[in-house]
Amino acid sequence: MAALAGAGLEYMIIHPSTVKDSNKLDKKKPSQTTIQQAFHRLQQVLPPEHVTVDEEILQNHGYSSNSYHNEGSPNIVVFPRNTEEVVELVKIANEFSIPIIPFSGGTSLEGHFAAPLGGISISFREHMDDIIALHLEDMDVVVKPGVGFEDLNKVLREYGLFFPVDPGPGACIGGMVGTSCSGTNAVRYGTMKEWVINLTVVTADGKVIKTRQRPRKSSAGYDLTRLFIGSEGTLGIVTEITLKLAVLPEKEAVAVCNFPTIRDAADVVPELVRAGVQINAVELLDDEMMRAVMMSSPQLGHAIKPTLFFKFSGSQAQIDHEIKVVSEITRQHKGGPFKYAKDESERKELWEARKICLWSASLLKQNASVWTTDVVVPLSRLPDIIDETKKDLKESMIEGAIVGHVGDGNFHAFLLFDETKPEEYEEAKRLNKKLLERAIGMEGSVSGEHGCGIGKKGYLRSELGDTTVDMMATIKYALDPKGIMNPGKVLPDD
Ligand SMILES: Cc1cc2nc3c(=O)[nH]c(=O)nc-3n(C[C@H](O)[C@H](O)[C@H](O)COP(=O)(O)OP(=O)(O)OC[C@H]3O[C@@H](n4cnc5c(N)ncnc54)[C@H](O)[C@@H]3O)c2cc1C
Structure with a gap:
């Protein structure tokens, strides 16, 4: 096993009432022993070759030449094939209180997938890049998170359809949900929020939820789909996405x-x-x-x-x-x-x-x-x-x-x-x-489309106010009480 960083484990348990004091909490990296134990357990639930500590792969999953917030690499990278495997590996991370960082196309710009506390990077591009179902009559498609939007459009073109959200070359649908991205077409077609029908999400304690059925609209219950869009992997891991499709213009x-x-x-x-x-x-x-x-x-x-x-x-x-x-x-x-x-x-x-x-x-x-x-x-x-x-x-x-x-x-x-x-x-x-x-x-926002990651989280309070940010922290705490889901992103450190 390659060098494993850190010592001691008890980090980041944020309760809303203590949010402002949370910088007093211990935010330590998992110990080497913890990482080694988790590594062996991961190899039991995934094919061993789908669990790696290869230094170059770790570096590629934590560092981005497009970002100035490169605050660390993960200790382990895993390549699951389906929701069931994600459930198993999340349960292991939860048991050992190890951070989990989802990774799709790796094109995000604000240190979104850096691993300041180390942890397990879940990489979707390799084995979760399938189109699960294409419903031509309903004009929707169900995909896994590692599907690239450009590859999806190559397939859809044959049917006279396309998916209009166009961020950076190489971006994949999972990460596009993660950042709530948009692109050049947004002025006509809107952003990711307008094009996602439902999500399958693995929660921090390893449960699976589906946010909606498959109609193009619904007003039943809270809108959990939109809660997860733009949450940058801090609330749950998205394993399936149903997207609306548009007709290719003449x-x-x-x-x-x-x-x-x-x-x-x-x-x-x-x-x-x-x-x-x-x-x-x-x-x-x-x-x-x-x-x-x-x-x-x-x-x-x-x-x-x-x-x-x-x-x-x-x-x-x-x-x-x-x-x-x-x-x-x-x-x-x-x-x-x-x-x-x-x-x-x-x-x-x-x-x-x-x-x-x-x-x-x-x-x-x-x-x-x-x-x-x-x-x-x-x-x-x-x-x-x-x-x-x-x-x-x-x-x-x-x-x-x-x-x-x-x-x-x-x-x-x-x-x-x-x-x-x-x-x-x-x-x-x-x-x-x-x-x-x-x-x-000017009543604007510090991010139109790239998201907060590490780079913008410090501006959230001045943009939205304490009450709003504290409500976000309450949601985070409710869904991820151990703070294992992509720690250090979106919400301000204080
Ligand atoms: C040249 C260039 C041009 C760009 N142009 C645009 C643009 O026009 N518009 C725009 O909006 N952005 C743009 N971007 C930024 C980037 O392409 C977007 O942020 C894109 O949405 C990131 O997708 P990704 O697959 O690369 O995500 P990643 O970088 O892999 O991940 C992004 C975030 O989502 C989380 N995540 C990834 N997969 C999952 C999952 N399965 N479940 C839960 N969370 C997950 C990650 O943890 C991370 O927080 C550009 C980038 C580059 C390099």
Whole structure:
């Protein structure tokens, strides 16, 4: 067995009445002996090769190059095949009071699957990646958590259907439920919360619940489906998900339009939404982001100016109408001519440039690490927050770029810094904090779609207030009294 960290075990038992004092509680890692005992028990309930302490695998399940909250790796990684095996391994973790950290695609950005107290990472991508049932007549699909949304869409395309929620490349449905993600299509299709019909969940004490039957809506009882969506593995382990599906649109069109200033581009958005345009997506890339896109895809020939990317879908008549309305609004805000994708491959290429922004951004600076932040504000405040953030970035000693799903009032700042220079890292931290506080001040949120993980949990009290956060802690305590489910995430440490 590879090196097992830690000593002593008695950690994190949070009762709501003591929530504010819980930092006095002992939050220790499980001892090496405990981990060894659990390891042997796990090998009895799973095929032995589905339980590993291989250092590289542990590292891959705790560390993310997209995150600045890498606070530790798990002690053990397991690869279950079904709900029954998850039940067995959760019972073992519960008996030994060992943390459990679910892991699906590993693309989350706020240290969601880091293991600050060590523990058992449950990895779904390997053996829980099946489509269980496709109900074409009902337009829904039942999947295991390790199914990638891109792979699912490849299968659905054959039937003229698709699943519209589109976060980072490589994300899987389990993790998408975990973070309550969205993506470029959210302005038309909504977020994960709108597309999940029911969940099968293994609770912290190894019970199995199903949150609903399979109708597309229901008002029976509390909405446990939505309680688990966005809970980041802190309340239960999702082992099956039923998703609604959408019909593939007849046609899609992609267009881009640039603007003299970022304020002009941002001003388009609230007007567009108020005009009731059924646009699929509207994405804003600032001049710096366009510079990065042009460095990675020079053949696209874009101007290095603040640019809006639009995606339209429907019949040709609908698309023509929407483009007419949108181009009138953009003209009023000094927008240049619309540039269209000529064919399917150009359309894909144009949109791909948007999806890989995070990776392209690192081209803007040598040895750059990219800290991605995520805020959302009411639509009317979007132009202000983008304008003010851009000013901060211009005045800063480090580089940064802005990109966003602005149709929902949601955008990201990419803060570029050299990890070997502590002053640059401190500056990225300062800019991130300022942005989050500004969003809260505008009645917004510190996370539009990435979730809290480790990085944002400290802002929850100032965004939502003590009473609301204490109620969340009460729910957490009720469902996970030992605090074994993905400890250290979502709720503030205090
Ligand atoms: C290039 C890039 C672009 C991105 N763009 C977007 C975007 O447009 N929109 C967006 O919303 N996000 C985006 N993201 C972030 C990321 O893709 C999403 O957060 C996504 O939902 C994470 O899914 P995952 O499968 O990778 O989850 P993971 O990283 O594996 O896990 C995420 C969280 O869910 C929990 N979890 C995982 N599986 C389960 C389970 N079975 N049961 C319970 N909890 C579970 C984990 O413990 C963790 O807390 C982007 C990321 C990258 C790298």
